[in-house]
Amino acid sequence: MAQTARKQPPGRIKIMQALRLLLEQEGFDAITTAEIARVAGVTEGLIYKYFKDKRDLLYQVLEEMFEGVILRIRTRMDRETDTFLRLYAFIDETVLVYATQHVFARIILIEVRSLPDFFTSRAYECVRIYSRMLQNVLEDGISEGLIRKDIDVRFLRDTLLGAIEHTCLWGVLFHREMDVQGVAEQLLRFVSEGIRPSV
Amino acid sequence: MAQTARKQPPGRIKIMQALRLLLEQEGFDAITTAEIARVAGVTEGLIYKYFKDKRDLLYQVLEEMFEGVILRIRTRMDRETDTFLRLYAFIDETVLVYATQHVFARIILIEVRSLPDFFTSRAYECVRIYSRMLQNVLEDGISEGLIRKDIDVRFLRDTLLGAIEHTCLWGVLFHREMDVQGVAEQLLRFVSEGIRPSV
Amino acid sequence: MAQTARKQPPGRIKIMQALRLLLEQEGFDAITTAEIARVAGVTEGLIYKYFKDKRDLLYQVLEEMFEGVILRIRTRMDRETDTFLRLYAFIDETVLVYATQHVFARIILIEVRSLPDFFTSRAYECVRIYSRMLQNVLEDGISEGLIRKDIDVRFLRDTLLGAIEHTCLWGVLFHREMDVQGVAEQLLRFVSEGIRPSV
Amino acid sequence: MAQTARKQPPGRIKIMQALRLLLEQEGFDAITTAEIARVAGVTEGLIYKYFKDKRDLLYQVLEEMFEGVILRIRTRMDRETDTFLRLYAFIDETVLVYATQHVFARIILIEVRSLPDFFTSRAYECVRIYSRMLQNVLEDGISEGLIRKDIDVRFLRDTLLGAIEHTCLWGVLFHREMDVQGVAEQLLRFVSEGIRPSV
DNA sequence: GATGAATGAGGCTTCATTCAT
DNA sequence: TATGAATGAAGCCTCATTCAT
Incomplete structure (x- = not known):
């Protein structure tokens, strides 16, 4: 970076x-x-x-954008100490990004999926860093006993990422306005009620 | 037709x-x-x-497919007399179509959106007919007192169509299997509980 | 063909x-x-x-030329019955081709050697047919007792082809005139004296 | 130089x-x-x-190589006093150069022939110097009565150079190993038997 | 003595489209 | 009704070369 x-x-x-x-x-x-x-x-x-070629240019543009996104999310998360608040920050900021940065969202959610060499590009590294950030929060939650231990953390991470993307895809595809806070809160509630250890 | x-x-x-x-x-x-x-x-x-050109061919193929879809939905709806069951039939059959006819789904949900002359094509007429079918049911519901009057019927119709498409888009984009009945029921419940007149 | x-x-x-x-x-x-x-x-x-592409065009041009060449050689050989005369006909006609058809000679002796897909092209089939013609004469010579049995016929064939090409390459490269008959006779003498069974 | x-x-x-x-x-x-x-x-x-341009660079590289080659040949020739031995030294060393310095050989025998301005380049001067060295030996031979007078010395020189190049070209083109001594001796024998004054 | 940025002409190839027969 | 030949605009990319600093 x-x-x-x-x-x-x-x-x-x-x-x-x-x-x-x-x-x-x-x-x-x-x-x-x-x-x-x-x-x-x-x-x-x-x-x-x-x-190297036209696609390489796309990947480098994407990488630059993604670095900004990661920085934003990281900065936002670092303001919180409570694990659930950090999780909320991750989700909320991600949704905000998808809602406001249409170009970034469309590329990452749609365009690159059909480009075979994307997954070997440096831009894909950003995806991994980003996804690692979420995984870290979830692992913290597990070790703090806030999140049940009997779910594989990577499964949890991928489900969560899928839910976020799913929820945002529509707005991205057709340039619809998104109720950012509503979406984020709904997602967190859904997730947290489903993943908290049963008392 | x-x-x-x-x-x-x-x-x-x-x-x-x-x-x-x-x-x-x-x-x-x-x-x-x-x-x-x-x-x-x-x-x-x-x-x-x-x-006329390559796109015209697409539109005609799409039109033919859409005619089949409309026929299916109409046939299915005609078996019901109760307005809510007719509404359910509309939703369920639509989801079923999206789930089973990937090509049709992909074209109508994604491909044509970027083609500017689609909205003046005859295939677009099918969209209007299809959308009119839903509107008719909703209007029936309103006049029967099953659906609250204080919502504009076209707003209702578009929201409903949006919800269906939104829910199906993910499966279409990434070839995921869809739990058709689950999706349809969920949609109807969400919709009906949200739109029934408050007692 | x-x-x-x-x-x-x-x-x-x-x-x-x-x-x-x-x-x-x-x-x-x-x-x-x-x-x-x-x-x-x-x-x-x-x-x-x-x-298919520019090289494919070259191969097809070459193939057409080569078919003509093969026809010429075959016609010429068919006029002889004696095996040694048939061998001479092959050599002489080949040298004549190299001497008169500069374009064909340059392509086959130089240009295609650096094109990796040549050996999978249909034009290469002609090379194999051509080379098979020589091999057949040599095999006839062996079975008639005119050529010693203790040399592998394919080795003999390749050596002979190499000698011909070697001898003609110079003229081809620099558009020098070639003493066709001289070259052919020299080649045949060299070859025949080296390959006749020792009495 | x-x-x-x-x-x-x-x-x-x-x-x-x-x-x-x-x-x-x-x-x-x-x-x-x-x-x-x-x-x-x-x-x-x-x-x-x-x-000046890319070709000029090639010519200068070639010139430098050629100077080394000329130096080698001259040094080798200077060790001999007998004219025929000097001639042999020239041939043998040239063949040795072609056999060991593939790059030099390929450039001088093939690449530059298609570059029109080569013959006005300084690298071409080396060709003339080199060729003059041979001519000098031949003239010595003539004035000593070792070589018949009735052949034009420049024709002799060019034929000889052609024979050497011709013999080496094959190995150069296809990276074949060359039997240096064999080639040189053969060449000298062929030449000397053909050019000695008939007794 | 050397750099780094930029050029521009041209390379091969693809593809929707037209039209005479 | 259908064919077969041909078009032309545009696509991505390469490379020798120039020039201000």
């Missing part, structure tokens, strides 16, 4: 900005390299100086 | 069948006219004898 | 002729698809209607 | 070394300037500080 800070050539920055901009208007497939170059104000060839 | 009955030239039929077949394997964008012609066993040129 | 006779679309023919023409002036790598299309008087796209 | 001694900037040296290295693995056409710069550990731009 440190390399984001390094100084980058202007052309590279302009290209990534151009793609980000275009992704707000069309799907990745519909965007051409010529369009990217035109919007960036550079030549098409320059794209291939900085990126 | 009438033209389904009309006798159709064999080439036209083969082309539509070919597209239907291919849609089971790939998204519409990924299918080429060459592929369609090859699978249909005709030449590419013939496609343009019967269809 | 029969398919050469089938009627072919004019565009296809023009494209193959264009490549043949261009190969007389430049190496295959230096020839662009745009050039081919321009010379053929068709659009670039048409090339890919008839050929 | 003097510039070999001159002190050269490190970047220039690294670039030439890089190309030499890469030529061991691929043909000149297949090598990109980006590759050269990467292997040299410099930027692409620097190449154009020291070399």
Whole structure:
């Protein structure tokens, strides 16, 4: 993540900005390299100086976005000490991100799923870091006795992530407004009532 | 709807069948006219004898599918007289269609949304007919006093359609199996408890 | 080989002729698809209607040439009954081909050697047929007692082919004139004196 | 030849070394300037500080190699005083060079032949010097009465060079091992028996 | 002496579409 | 009713080369 800070050539920055901009208007497939170059104000060839191919560019844009998302979530979680509040923070901030950053949401929830090399890209590392953050909270909850021990923590994590994504997908697909707080609270309640150890 | 009955030239039929077949394997964008012609066993040129362009072909295939769907739902509803059972029939049959006819579901829920001229196509007429069927039931419910009057019936209709689609979208996107009856019952309960006039 | 006779679309023919023409002036790598299309008087796209890619086009041109070459050699050989004369005919005609058909010679002796998929192409089949013709003569010679039995016939065949190619390569590379009869006689003498069974 | 001694900037040296290295693995056409710069550990731009273009770089690398070759041959010849032994030394050392220095051999025997400006490059000067060395020996032989006077010395020289190259080309093209001494002796015998004045 | 950013022409290939027969 | 030939615009990508700093 440190390399984001390094100084980058202007052309590279302009290209990534151009793609980000275009992704707000069309799907990745519909965007051409010529369009990217035109919007960036550079030549098409320059794209291939900085990126292996068009998909690599997408992954790097995605990675940059994801780093921001992770930072946001982490910052938000660090303000809480109580494990359940930290869990809520994770969910709420994630939903907020999906609700406000449509481009990011659409890419991560839809576009990359059909790109086979995504799972070997550096952007996918972010997915793993992100998912690890949730797992850590859940493990804390288990060791504190707040969450029942008889469920595999990774199953719990994946179910939770699935529920969040599921709930947000609709808004993402059709640009619907989402009641962020409502969704987050509902999710937490559902989850917490289902996973607390039975007294 | 009438033209389904009309006798159709064999080439036209083969082309539509070919597209239907291919849609089971790939998204519409990924299918080429060459592929369609090859699978249909005709030449590419013939496609343009019967269809304005590639999208027009999709719309006609979709229309045909949709006519079948509407027929199914109508038949099912006609077996019930009680308004709430008719409503349930509508929901249940729709979910069943989404669960079993993946191609139809994917096209109607996802693919056509990005095609600008869809909403002026004849296939879109089917959407309106379908949506009108639901509206009719709801209006019946209102006039029978089963459904509260203080909600706009079109708002009700759209919310309901949205809820159904929302619930099915996930399974469609990632080829997950769906618990049809469970989903339908849940939906009806949610809906009915939320919309019945307060006693 | 029969398919050469089938009627072919004019565009296809023009494209193959264009490549043949261009190969007389430049190496295959230096020839662009745009050039081919321009010379053929068709659009670039048409090339890919008839050929998988640029290399496939080369292989088909080569195949056609090779079929002519094989026919020539076969015809010439069929005029002789004596095995040694048939061997001489093979060598002499091959040298003659290399000496007169520069394009064919350069492709087969040089260009295709660096193309990895050549050996799985149909053009390579011609190489095998051609090489089989020589092997047959040699086997006849062995069974007639004219050629010693203690040398593996395939080794003999490959050595002989290597000698021919070796001897012709120079002329091919630098467009030198070749003393066809001299070369062929020299080769046959060398070969026959080395391979006749010692009395 | 003097510039070999001159002190050269490190970047220039690294670039030439890089190309030499890469030529061991691929043909000149297949090598990109980006590759050269990467292997040299410099930027692409620097190449154009020291070399007019990519071909100029090749010629300078070739020139340097050729100077080494000429030096080797000259040193070897200077050890002999007898004209025929000097001639043998020239042939033997040349064959040895072709057999051991594949890169040099491939460039000089094949690659440069298709580059039109080679014959006006300084590298071509080396060819002339090298060829002059042979001519000198032959002239010595003639004036000593060892070689018949009735053949034009330049024709003799070119035939001889052609024979050597011809004999080595095969090994160079297909990376075959060469029996250096055998080849050299054979060549000398063939030549000497053909060119000695008839007694 | 060297870098780093950027260019631009051109490469091969794909694909929906048209039209004469 | 159907074919078969051909188009042309556009797609992604490569590479030698230039120039300000």
